[in-house]
Amino acid sequence: MLAPPYGKFFYVLDQKSFTAHPYKRPTIGSIEDLDAATVENVRKFHETYYRTDNATLIIVGDFDPKQLDAWVDKYFGTITKPNLPLPRVQVKEPARTGEKRFTEYGSNVPLPGVGITYLAPSEKSDDAVALTMADIILSQGRSSRLYQSLVYQQQVAQSANVNADLREDAGLVVFTAIVAIAKKPEND
Secondary structure, three states: OOOOOOHHHHHHHHHHHOOOOHHHOOOOOOHHHHHHOOHHHHHHHHHHHOOHHHOOOOOOOOOOHHHHHHHHHHHHOOOOOOOOOOOOOOOOOOOOOOOOOOOOOOOOOOOOEEEEEEEEOOOOOOOHHHHHHHHHHHHOOOOOHHHHHHHHHOOOEEEEEEEEEOOOOOEEEEEEEEEOOOOOOOOO
16 A cells, blocks of 8 residues: 555545544554554454444345345354444544645655545435546546646646545545656646
8 A cells, every 4th residue: 555656645645635534544554553453452353343243245146035045044143243332433524624735755756746635425425426427537548638638738747537535424536646757746
């Protein structure tokens, strides 16, 4: 995830885009978190989240539904449900009240990157489909509008992308560009 040259770029965008919600932490954690974890921490985490009432079983194929029910009973029926409730995130990301800028530096990065993020509604929102379509129109492929404008016409970027990263809670719409050779992100 943090692999050079641009792994940290995308990591930091997520981290700085949220102020309160746990989405600001990377899914896999950080090296510091992993180094600080004890065996007891890992056991507790496993007991808390790796449980039958937090799992999804997906079955695909040509099968008899009654046979499937028998298999589910046979292979999963003896697994007990924990007595403790499954913790759920209750934190809501507050609305942004203004622009926030930051600069990060990384080693072995050949060209600067620029990122702009906007808080987006949940993937369950009525606007989710429209945001996904905007993502596709603006940045899917070299013929997309953003790529055509920034890379081919204005020649200020080597690459350009939009990602409608919609999630269970607040999501992000992320615009990124890797700046073209001899261009400066502050000026272009």
